[in-house]
Structures are given as C-alpha cells and as structure tokens.
Amino acid sequence: MKSAVILFPGINRENDAIAALEQATGTKPVVVWHGETELPKTDIIMVPGGFSYGDYLRCGAMAAKSPIMRAVAERAKAGVTILGVCNGFQILTEAGLLPGALMRNASLKFICKNTHLKIENADTRFTNQYQAGDVVDYPVAHHDGNFFADSETLDRLEGEGRVILRYCDANGVVDPATNLNGSQRNIAGIINEAGNVLGMMPHPENAIDPLHGGTDGRNLFKSLVEAAS
Amino acid sequence: MSAIDFNTPITPELVKEHGLNEEEYNLVLEIMGREPNINELGIFSVMWSEHCSYKSSKKWLKTLPTKADWVIQGPGENAGVIDIGDGQAAVFKMESHNHPSFIEPYQGAATGVGGIMRDVFTMGARPIANLNALRFGEADHPKTSHLLSGVVEGIGGYGNCMGVPTIGGETNFHASYNGNILVNAMTVGLADADNIFYSAAAGIGNPVVYVGSKTGRDGIHGATMASAEFDDDSEEKRPTVQVGDPFTEKLLLEACLELMATDMIVAIQDMGAAGLTSSSFEMASKGGVGVELWLDKVPMREEGMTPYELMLSESQERMLMVLKPGCEDAAKAIFDKWELDFAVIGVLTDTKRMVLKWHGDVAGDLPIDPLAEASPEYDRPWEPTPKQDRIDPNSISAKVSHVDALKTLIASPDLASRRWIWEQYDHLVMGNTIVRPGGDAGVVRVQGTNKGIAATTDCTPRYVMADPVEGGKQAVAEAYRNLVATGAKPLAITDNMNFGNPERPRIMGQFVGACQGIGEACIALEFPVVSGNVSLYNETNGVGIMPTPAIGGVGVISDLGHHATIGIKRDDSALIMIGAATGELGQSLYLKTIEGREEGAPPPVDLNAEKRAGTLVRELIELGLVRTCHDIADGGLLVTVAEMCLAGNIGADLHLPEAGSEVAWLFGEDQGRYVIATRDPDKVLNAAGSSNVAAVIIGQAGGDSVAIDGGDKVSLAELRELNEGWMPSFMAEAVQ
Numbered sequence: 001m002k003s004a005v006i007l008f009p010g011i012n013r014e015n016d017a018i019a020a021l022e023q024a025t026g027t028k029p030v031v032v033w034h035g036e037t038e039l040p041k042t043d044i045i046m047v048p049g050g051f052s053y054g055d056y057l058r059c060g061a062m063a064a065k066s067p068i069m070r071a072v073a074e075r076a077k078a079g080v081t082i083l084g085v086c087n088g089f090q091i092l093t094e095a096g097l098l099p100g101a102l103m104r105n106a107s108l109k110f111i112c113k114n115t116h117l118k119i120e121n122a123d124t125r126f127t128n129q130y131q132a133g134d135v136v137d138y139p140v141a142h143h144d145g146n147f148f149a150d151s152e153t154l155d156r157l158e159g160e161g162r163v164i165l166r167y168c169d170a171n172g173v174v175d176p177a178t179n180l181n182g183s184q185r186n187i188a189g190i191i192n193e194a195g196n197v198l199g200m201m202p203h204p205e206n207a208i209d210p211l212h213g214g215t216d217g218r219n220l221f222k223s224l225v226e227a228a229s
Numbered sequence: 230m231s232a233i234d235f236n237t238p239i240t241p242e243l244v245k246e247h248g249l250n251e252e253e254y255n256l257v258l259e260i261m262g263r264e265p266n267i268n269e270l271g272i273f274s275v276m277w278s279e280h281c282s283y284k285s286s287k288k289w290l291k292t293l294p295t296k297a298d299w300v301i302q303g304p305g306e307n308a309g310v311i312d313i314g315d316g317q318a319a320v321f322k323m324e325s326h327n328h329p330s331f332i333e334p335y336q337g338a339a340t341g342v343g344g345i346m347r348d349v350f351t352m353g354a355r356p357i358a359n360l361n362a363l364r365f366g367e368a369d370h371p372k373t374s375h376l377l378s379g380v381v382e383g384i385g386g387y388g389n390c391m392g393v394p395t396i397g398g399e400t401n402f403h404a405s406y407n408g409n410i411l412v413n414a415m416t417v418g419l420a421d422a423d424n425i426f427y428s429a430a431a432g433i434g435n436p437v438v439y440v441g442s443k444t445g446r447d448g449i450h451g452a453t454m455a456s457a458e459f460d461d462d463s464e465e466k467r468p469t470v471q472v473g474d475p476f477t478e479k480l481l482l483e484a485c486l487e488l489m490a491t492d493m494i495v496a497i498q499d500m501g502a503a504g505l506t507s508s509s510f511e512m513a514s515k516g517g518v519g520v521e522l523w524l525d526k527v528p529m530r531e532e533g534m535t536p537y538e539l540m541l542s543e544s545q546e547r548m549l550m551v552l553k554p555g556c557e558d559a560a561k562a563i564f565d566k567w568e569l570d571f572a573v574i575g576v577l578t579d580t581k582r583m584v585l586k587w588h589g590d591v592a593g594d595l596p597i598d599p600l601a602e603a604s605p606e607y608d609r610p611w612e613p614t615p616k617q618d619r620i621d622p623n624s625i626s627a628k629v630s631h632v633d634a635l636k637t638l639i640a641s642p643d644l645a646s647r648r649w650i651w652e653q654y655d656h657l658v659m660g661n662t663i664v665r666p667g668g669d670a671g672v673v674r675v676q677g678t679n680k681g682i683a684a685t686t687d688c689t690p691r692y693v694m695a696d697p698v699e700g701g702k703q704a705v706a707e708a709y710r711n712l713v714a715t716g717a718k719p720l721a722i723t724d725n726m727n728f729g730n731p732e733r734p735r736i737m738g739q740f741v742g743a744c745q746g747i748g749e750a751c752i753a754l755e756f757p758v759v760s761g762n763v764s765l766y767n768e769t770n771g772v773g774i775m776p777t778p779a780i781g782g783v784g785v786i787s788d789l790g791h792h793a794t795i796g797i798k799r800d801d802s803a804l805i806m807i808g809a810a811t812g813e814l815g816q817s818l819y820l821k822t823i824e825g826r827e828e829g830a831p832p833p834v835d836l837n838a839e840k841r842a843g844t845l846v847r848e849l850i851e852l853g854l855v856r857t858c859h860d861i862a863d864g865g866l867l868v869t870v871a872e873m874c875l876a877g878n879i880g881a882d883l884h885l886p887e888a889g890s891e892v893a894w895l896f897g898e899d900q901g902r903y904v905i906a907t908r909d910p911d912k913v914l915n916a917a918g919s920s921n922v923a924a925v926i927i928g929q930a931g932g933d934s935v936a937i938d939g940g941d942k943v944s945l946a947e948l949r950e951l952n953e954g955w956m957p958s959f960m961a962e963a964v965q
Contacts, residue, residue, distance in 0.1 A: 012390075020660075055476075112654060139657050205660065213665075
C-alpha cells in the first residue's frame with residue numbers, strides 16, 4: 001500500500017499525516033514537494049494541514065495554483081483516494097475538487113479543542129470502518145473552518161450522501177448549539193461526486209495514539225487501507 | 230529618523246536622543262579616539278542599551294548557578310542547551326516583548342514569539358513547544374481586555390502558523406501592570422547533542438551571509454525603546470514595533486534546518502534586538518575576529534535606505550551566518566528552494582574591527598571588543614525590601630463558608646480557567662502533545678521515542694513584591710514542582726527578569742533579592758539557569774510593575790507510560806497531601822480575594838523539604854503508583870482539590886483537621902506540597918515515611934461535588950460554570 005503527502009510551503013501538519021499513514025499502511029508515505037509536476041503512483045494522496053503560503057490572500061488559494069495540483073486533479077479524476085485535512089480541505093475547495101468554501105469561524109477566533117463528530121455515511125472509502133451514526137472524537141485546530149455553500153449545493157450534498165461528518169455533541173445531537181464554527185448544517189467533512197475525494201476540517205491524524213487521549217481517528221485511515229486493498 | 234544621513238552633525242541633543250549619558254559618551258570618544266559619525270553613534274546606542282548590554286543586571290546575573298553535568302550550553306548563547314539522553318538535547322529560552330506588546334499587542338506579542346523561536350532554531354534545534362507567561366492590568370482597567378485579546382491573537386497567529394504547539398504558560402491580572410503588561414515567550418527545541426550551532430565567527434576570509442526577509446525600516450531603535458520608561462506619549466512609538474511574518478519564519482526554519490543538516494555553517498546568529506548591529510558584533514566578538522560589511526548588498530525592502538537604518542533595523546525573520554569557504558552556491562540553492570533572500574554581505578577579517586562599507590566608501594569603522602565586551606557595567610545602589618510580618622493564621626476567622634470562599638476564588642480573575650486563551654493556540658500540532666494546557670506542566674513526546682519533555686512557566690509576583698528573596702526561591706520551586714507533578718525530572722531553567730527602573734534603589738533591591746533567591750533554589754534543587762533575559766524599566770509615569778522573575782522550567786519523563794495528570798481518574802481513590810502544612814495565609818489569594826488584604830510575609834520555601842518531596846513524588850509516579858498529581862499553589866488545598874475534580878469530572882470529600890485554623894488548612898499557600906490520588910494509600914504513606922516527607926490522607930475521591938466533611942458542598946457542574954465562565958464573559962462584555 002503506497003501513499004503520498006503533498007508538501008506546500010507553510011504546511012505544518014505533514015509529520016502528523018505521515019505518522020497516521022505509516023501506522024495504517026505499514027509504509028512511510030512519499031513526500032512530494034509542491035513544485036513537482038508529477039506524482040509517484042500511489043493508492044492514497046493526503047493534503048495535510050497548516051498554513052500554506054501563510055493563509056495570505058485566502059486560505060488554500062495560492063497552494064491550489066501550485067504546479068503539483070494539476071497532477072493531483074488528474075489523479076482525482078482517475079479515482080485515486082485523496083484526503084484533504086484542514087488546510088488540505090481548503091486547498092481542495094480552492095482547486096475546485098470539492099464544492100463550497102471555508103470561511104472564518106463564526107467566533108472569529110482560532111479554535112483548538114476536541115470535538116464530537118457524527119459519521120453520517122459509513123458507506124465510503126473513508127469511513128467503512130465506522131457505522132453510520134457513530135459519534136467520534138477528533139481534535140480541531142483552525143481559524144477558517146466555517147463551511148459555506150449555497151442551499152442548492154447543500155441539498156445536493158445531502159441528497160447524494162456526500163456529507164460525511166457533522167459537528168455534534170457526545171450523544172450525536174446536531175444542532176446550532178453543537179455547531180463548532182458556524183458551518184452550514186454543521187458540516188465538518190464532505191466527499192466529491194465520485195466519492196474518492198474527502199475534505200474535512202477535524203484532525204483524525206491527531207487521534208491515533210492512546211497518549212493523544214483517544215484513538216478514534218485510526219479507523220478513518222484503516223478505512224482508506226481497507227478500500228484500497 | 231529617516232532624515233538622518235551620513236553628514237548629520239553629532240550634537241549633545243542627538244547623543245541624548247540615542248540614550249547615552251555624558252559619562253557613556255565620554256567613553257565612546259575614548260574608544261573611538263575621535264568623534265563618532267552618526268552610524269557609529271547609532272551602533273553604540275543600541276549596543277550599550279540596557280536591553281543589549283545588561284549593564285545594570287550583569288553583576289548580579291553572574292552570581293546565578295549555571296552548571297550541572299547535563300548542561301551543554303549555559304547563558305551567553307542564543308539559548309541554553311541541556312543533555313536529555315540518547316544523544317539528544319533540549320534547547321530553550323524565555324524572552325520578553327513587554328514594551329512592544331503594550332504599544333501594539335498583536336504584533337508585539339507575535340514578534341516576541343517569532344524572536345524566541347528564532348533563538349532556538351539558530352542553535353540547530355527544531356522548536357517542539359511554546360509557552361508564554363503573561364501579566365495584564367486589573368480586569369476592570371479599560372485597556373486590559375483589548376490588550377489580552379490582541380496579545381493572545383498575536384501569540385496564536387504566529388505560533389499556530391509556525392506549526393509549533395503552545396502547551397502551557399500562565400496569566401496574571403494585577404493593577405501594577407495597568408500601564409505596562411508583560412509578555413514573556415518561551416520556546417523549547419529538540420536537537421542532536423552533537424549538532425549544536427554556535428555564534429562565534431571563525432576563519433579569516435570566510436563569507437558573511439545574510440538570509441531571510443528583506444530589511445525595512447521597522448523596529449529602528451526598538452532596543453532603546455525597551456530600555457526606557459513609558460509615559461503618556463509612548464503610543465507615538467508605534468512605528469518602532471516590528472511587524473511579524475510567520476510564513477517567512479516557517480520557511481526560514483525549514484531552510485536553516487536543511488542547511489544545518491549539511492556541513493557548511495561555521496557560525497550563525499539570528500537578528501533580534503538591534504538587528505544587524507548586535508548579530509555581527511556578537512559573532513565577531515565571540516570569535517575574536519574582525520568583519521567588513523558591505524551594507525549596499527543587504528537585501529532591502531524599501532528604497533533610499535541608509536547605512537544607519539540598515540544597521541539599526543529590527544526587521545524580523547533574518548539570520549546572519551558565516552559559511553565555510555566555497556559553500557555559497559550550495560547554501561544558496563537551499564534558500565532559493567524556500568524562496569528566501571540569500572546574500573553575501575561581508576567577509577571576516579583579522580583586524581578585530583567592524584568596517585562598514587557603503588558602495589565602496591567607509592561608513593563606519595569601530596573596534597569590536599570595546600563595544601561588545603567592555604560595555605558599561607553598573608553596580609547600582611540598592612535597598613533591601615523591608616520584611617513583612619507573618620500573618621497569624623488564628624487571626625483570620627472565616628467570614629463566609631469555606632465552600633462559598635471556594636466558589637468566589639475559583640471564579641476570580643486570579644484562578645478562573647484560562648481555556649479561553651489556550652483554545653486559541655494550536656496545542657496539538659506535531660502530534661506529540663501528551664499533557665495539554667490547563668495542568669501543571671505541558672508535556673510533549675520526543676518524536677519516535679517514549680520519552681517526554683515537560684515544560685512550565687512560573688512566578689508569583691505578589692510573593693516577590695513582599696519578599697524578593699523568598700519570592701525568587703518560590704518561583705524556581707514552583708517550576709520544579711510543576712514538572713515533578715507530571716512525573717518529570719526537573720533539569721534546568723530559563724529566567725525572564727521583569728522589573729521596574731533599576732536606577733531606583735528600591736527596585737534594584739528587588740532585583741538583587743530575587744537573584745539571591747533564585748540562586749539559592751537553583752543550587753538546592755540542582756536546577757541551574759541555562760538562559761535568560763532581563764527586561765527593566767517596566768514603569769509608566771513612574772509606577773513600576775510588581776517584580777516578576779518568570780521562571781521557565783524544563784524536565785524529562787523517561788517513560789511516558791508512567792506520567793501523571795491533574796484529573797482524578799477513579800472514584801475509589803484516597804487523596805493524600807504530600808508535604809507539611811504550616812498555615813501560611815500571608816499574600817494568599819484568600820486574604821486578597823475574601824478579606825481584601827494584600828499583605829503579610831509570603832510563604833517561606835524550605836528548599837530541602839522541597840527536594841525531598843519532589844524526589845518522592847517523582848519516584849511514586851515512575852513506579853506507576855500515582856497517575857494523578859497536582860501541586861498546591863495559588864489558592865491552597867481546597868482550590869487544588871477542586872481543580873483535580875473538575876479536570877477528572879469526579880468529586881471529592883475533604884476532611885478538616887481536628888485542631889488548628891480551618892481557613893489556614895484549606896486556603897494557606899504553604900510551599901512544597903502536592904495532592905495525589907491513589908488506590909494504594911498505605912504504600913504511598915510508607916514510602917513517604919521512609920523518605921522523611923510529611924504525608925497525610927486528606928479525603929476521598931467520589932461523587933459529583935466537592936464537599937467538606939460530608940456537609941458543606943458544591944456540585945461540580947456549578948463549580949465548572951464558575952471556573953469556566955469568568956473569562957469568556959469578561960471578554961464578551963469587553964467587546965461591546
């Protein structure tokens with residue numbers, strides 16, 4: 001099982017991503033510099049979190065124009081599994097691989113804490129190790145995680161089962177009080193139409209070790225491996 | 230200042246504006262053998278500023294203990310370095326950015342964080358943890374919420390972008406900081422013990438290389454500003470505050486570490502306070518060499534910059550290096566990849582002089598050693614702080630119930646939860662955070678091992694104010710205790726000495742006393758000082774801050790399988806107090822908050838008892854007998870237990886002693902104590918007995934409230950609301 005992690009200037013959670021992929025696949029992922037134009041052949045591509053280009057202009061906007069993103073888009077079209085976390089999610093939306101946009105948190109503040117998430121669709125290559133309705137606990141760490149799309153797009157995402165994760169409480173209650181950052185319909189993660197690209201704000205890669213205080217994130221990476229093998 | 234050019238005549242007014250007194254200027258004339266030109270005067274000014282020269286504090290800093298078997302590098306470099314075993318080293322330092330943060334809180338705090346991280350990665354270490362020690366004015370002062378909000382955003386804005394977790398710190402509010410807040414930032418880095426980089430330049434003819442951001446006009450005379458008192462016009466100094474660019478610093482970090490993995494660097498120094506001046510002088514002075522700088526080659530952000538501005542700019546995210554000859558192209562390729570400027574701006578010479586060239590002409594020519602090493606050193610007159618009487622515990626009778634006192638204390642600005650602050654910091658990035666903020670010390674795992682590094686910042690300024698010697702001891706002892714409470718072996722400290730105007734004998738006496746106390750504690754606890762920073766003149770309109778020697782402590786947990794956190798984990802555990810209760814209410818938060826009195830002698834620190842208790846607690850944790858531990862600090866025993874209950878979401882019932890003052894038992898801030906939870910109390914009591922450490926069962930964990938002898942109680946839900954509610958509502962009200 002091979003995986004790749006894309007590195008843009010200013011990305012800072014690449015080692016967290018590498019650790020999670022290595023734990024799940026048994027092999028260290030290849031790190032690909034943003035200036036490259038070709039990707040090695042891999043089963044999984046992960047776009048990690050951080051502050052690519054310092055979040056200047058707009059989160060993810062400049063990284064989305066990097067040379068490597070053309071190759072990433074081609075792989076997305078070819079059906080390769082692509083996971084974008086946090087800044088990675090922002091980059092994938094800016095690159096047009098996922099719909100919607102991530103705006104400033106409703107609180108206008110950076111938020112770093114653990115949050116409960118409801119697995120809305122377990123029938124995907126990212127969530128097959130969970131049951132629909134499961135409540136998991138991952139950390140978030142972002143300033144701009146407030147998911148926005150027009151209501152037509154949102155209805156379509158819902159209708160096609162493409163909302164994968166929602167902010168909720170420990171009992172799975174999804175309502176305005178459990179909406180961490182002001183996201184439309186509490187959305188924390190979505191997939192593309194073909195189901196091979198997931199973007200999410202929370203960090204499953206920071207919940208893979210008992211010393212992290214929880215291991216709920218492991219099954220997300222296990223799902224990728226399960227689906228690709 | 231931009232009007233200053235080469236031919237500016239040197240008038241007495243200009244000398245005064247540069248912060249040099251008559252005596253100092255006479256020394257300048259003596260060293261130069263002639264009148265300096267404006268560029269040279271500017272260099273003397275910043276090099277001899279309090280901030281860069283430590284002229285008032287040097288005499289006393291020299292008395293601090295700095296050695297231990299595990300110390301690789303003590304004070305004098307960019308940061309201290311200690312051996313943490315397995316061929317690895319921890320590199321750390323704490324530094325203040327007080328004046329800039331008061332003038333421009335976001336940028337002041339952000340560049341403080343950027344500067345301290347640069348100090349650490351200059352030494353070859355990857356930063357793995359940030360902490361910050363913050364002091365603000367009283368909560369209802371009109372500026373406090375604005376400053377707090379800006380400082381926290383600035384720290385987060387820089388640290389979060391750099392991808393370094395902010396794992397701990399402390400925040401105090403007190404009227405003495407109304408006009409002069411303190412922002413002390415600490416960074417801990419990890420390096421290979423055999424690949425530490427130093428600043429001493431060597432190799433005549435070797436190239437002097439500038440990397441990082443371009444130089445602009447920001448921060449000119451920042452070091453001089455940091456060496457003067459404030460007045461009502463200080464806000465006009467806004468242009469002297471630097472602007473930070475964490476994205477560029479992240480690139481600089483990666484580029485430097487990539488270069489450091491090769492064998493091309495002879496010496497490296499970051500450009501911090503006094504920028505190119507202090508970095509070039511320090512490198513040359515330490516190496517005993519001369520430098521010729523070609524200032525027209527410095528990458529510039531603005532047009533029309535002068536040699537004066539280039540030497541004094543404090544633009545951020547810049548480094549100066551001496552490379553091995555012939556390495557320029559290979560080194561440049563690394564900086565090109567990271568899209569950073571790289572310029573050869575000079576050469577090492579054997580003249581021991583700093584010669585500044587500007588398009589071929591000499592713009593300055595100064596001897597290096599007299600400036601860097603022979604800067605003035607003062608033995609300022611000082612007065613000891615008069616001792617205050619101990620508060621007799623029996624003189625305080627409870628005016629409210631103990632539980633009501635707890636409720637008031639835990640919702641007070643001094644003790645309310647700081648969650649509002651630390652949730653704005655990414656404390657999890659790097660995936661190695663094991664103990665998060667909100668406990669005694671933050672703990673990060675050493676990547677790829679089962680070893681942890683614990684770090685904390687501590688100082689109780691009201692104790693130092695009342696008795697600088699005991700207060701100095703206490704700051705070190707509390708740092709020691711906070712590390713021990715996680716299971717770490719405390720190894721070394723960095724000190725950030727924040728004081729008022731040293732020209733006042735009373736203030737200088739606080740400094741001298743604190744140094745004495747810190748020194749005594751360091752020796753007794755085998756906890757040497759390896760780096761530090763002094764910030765004086767923290768006064769506005771003649772009102773000084775409380776003396777605040779913030780101590781940053783670092784320790785190592787050899788096996789993370791055995792570490793402790795403050796939250797109670799099982800409801801069938803006994804609660805044991807380790808260390809002796811003596812009933813010290815002087816300077817306690819109970820006295821301040823409930824009685825409205827800030828007085829009395831602070832709790833004395835028995836350093837031998839501290840060491841015995843610390844060693845015992847660490848051993849109990851290492852043996853796996855204890856997983857829950859919290860030191861007893863601000864607020865005393867009852868507050869400590871309440872914090873443990875809130876963190877673990879399990880209640881407790883405390884027993885009152887049969888005799889003696891209940892108030893002193895529950896709220897005294899006697900030092901050298903911990904509360905632990907254990908299911909095997911006999912083993913713990915026996916171990917304490919054979920270590921000659923006082924230990925007594927003080928209660929039982931269980932239930933969903935904090936109760937006293939089964940009666941007077943408060944539910945955890947109510948307590949949590951009180952504790953968590955204060956800061957968010959304070960900040961929300963302030964916005965409106």
